[in-house]
Amino acid sequence: MLAIFEALSHSSQEGNLGLTVSGLARALGRDKSSVSRQLKPLVDLGLVERDTTGLHRLGWKLFAVAAQAGDQRLLLLAPPVMRQLATLLGERVHLSIRRNEDVFTIVSEGPQQVIEANVWVGRAVPIWCTSSGRALLFDHTSDEIHALIEKTFSKGPGSQAPTSVDEVVARVEKARLQGYALVVDEFEDGLSGAAAPVRDVHGRIVAAINVSAPSFRIADNLTHVGRQVAQAATYLSRSLSSPPARSKDDINAQDGRNTDVRRVS
Numbered sequence: 139m140l141a142i143f144e145a146l147s148h149s150s151q152e153g154n155l156g157l158t159v160s161g162l163a164r165a166l167g168r169d170k171s172s173v174s175r176q177l178k179p180l181v182d183l184g185l186v187e188r189d190t191t192g193l194h195r196l197g198w199k200l201f202a203v204a205a206q207a208g209d210q211r212l213l214l215l216a217p218p219v220m221r222q223l224a225t226l227l228g229e230r231v232h233l234s235i236r237r238n239e240d241v242f243t244i245v246s247e248g249p250q251q252v253i254e255a256n257v258w259v260g261r262a263v264p265i266w267c268t269s270s271g272r273a274l275l276f277d278h279t280s281d282e283i284h285a286l287i288e289k290t291f292s293k294g295p296g297s298q299a300p301t302s303v304d305e306v307v308a309r310v311e312k313a314r315l316q317g318y319a320l321v322v323d324e325f326e327d328g329l330s331g332a333a334a335p336v337r338d339v340h341g342r343i344v345a346a347i348n349v350s351a352p353s354f355r356i357a358d359n360l361t362h363v364g365r366q367v368a369q370a371a372t373y374l375s376r377s378l379s380s381p382p383a384r385s386k387d388d389i390n391a392q393d394g395r396n397t398d399v400r401r402v403s
Contacts, residue, residue: 141166142176146186146196156193212336212345215377217247220347223370224248227363229351231370233336234270235344237262239287241271244345266306267294269331272319273346273371276335280307298323318364318371322357325350330357332364334371339379347371 145165149157159177163170177194180186184199212233220231230248234241240262265271266287275283284303293301298321300306313319318334325331333348347370349356349363356363 139176139180142173142180142186143196143200146194150195156189156195158192158194162194209338209344211378212338213245216245216336216345216347216374219370219374219377220245220247223347223349223366227349227356227366229349229356229363231367232270232348232350234274234333234346234348236265236271236274239265239290241265241268241274241346243270263325264290264292264294266291266303267296267299267321267324268348269319269321269333269350270346270348272310272313272321273333273335273348274343275306275310276314277343278310283307283310294324296324296327296329299325316364318368320360320364322353322360328353330360332356332360332367334364334368335375336371336378337375344378347374 142162145162146157149161149165157165159170159174162177163173166173177186177188180197181188181194184197186194186200187197188194216233220233224231224247228249230246232243233245234243236242241264242262263271264287265274275286278286283306287306288303291303291306293299300309310319318332320330320332322330329350330353331348331350333346335343336345336347338344347367349367
């Protein structure tokens with residue numbers, strides 16, 4: 139079932155409207171009858187949708203389930219911060235997490251632009267040639283970075299992508315010193331990005347805020363973008379470390395308990 143979800147997700151990222159049973163069978167290297175049997179309960183549950191032409195795509199119910207996963211406090215607090223940053227910079231802002239040697243974008247907020255970077259939500263990309271990936275490695279030592287990516291490392295598609303793990307380590311160290319990561323022409327030529335880590339109450343990196351946009355719009359101002367992203371990430375980190383805001387009922391209840399204590403005294 140997970141393989142089916144992955145195949146449908148990959149198909150949508152390529153701009154397709156969906157996959158037929160035959161298309162899924164080819165993508166998975168399985169026979170049509172077994173794929174059809176596996177699809178039926180997914181369609182019945184609404185996790186996969188099938189239109190009248192026989193094309194299958196990920197269902198809205200799957201997205202609703204996925205929205206409940208992960209750090210709920212992070213997912214609650216991040217979007218308002220990201221929207222404010224997107225308004226300030228006029229560019230789309232992303233929230234990404236690390237899954238082994240990949241970066242996975244979970245939230246995206248921002249203004250509509252005539253030209254934008256590719257749709258990132260739900261997409262996994264290598265950690266070594268993106269600004270978000272570099273920010274997520276800030277707390278890793280050289281040995282830890284080597285252990286994490288050495289077996290799977292390959293030069294990224296961009297002309298300025300690092301050519302070795304040692305080069306990745308050097309770029310992470312440089313980004314760590316300035317507090318934010320900047321990339322130009324690494325994941326893709328003509329694409330620039332800036333990112334900074336988000337930390338939880340224990341100081342651990344749990345996510346990264348990043349901006350990715352066409353270079354002609356932000357490359358000349360990328361350091362400023364990096365500083366703004368770092369400020370937003372710091373603000374979100376402080377919010378995650380603060381106690382949750384109390385509701386009026388909680389405050390009234392606390393006031394009542396304080397009154398009782400005073401009476402006893």
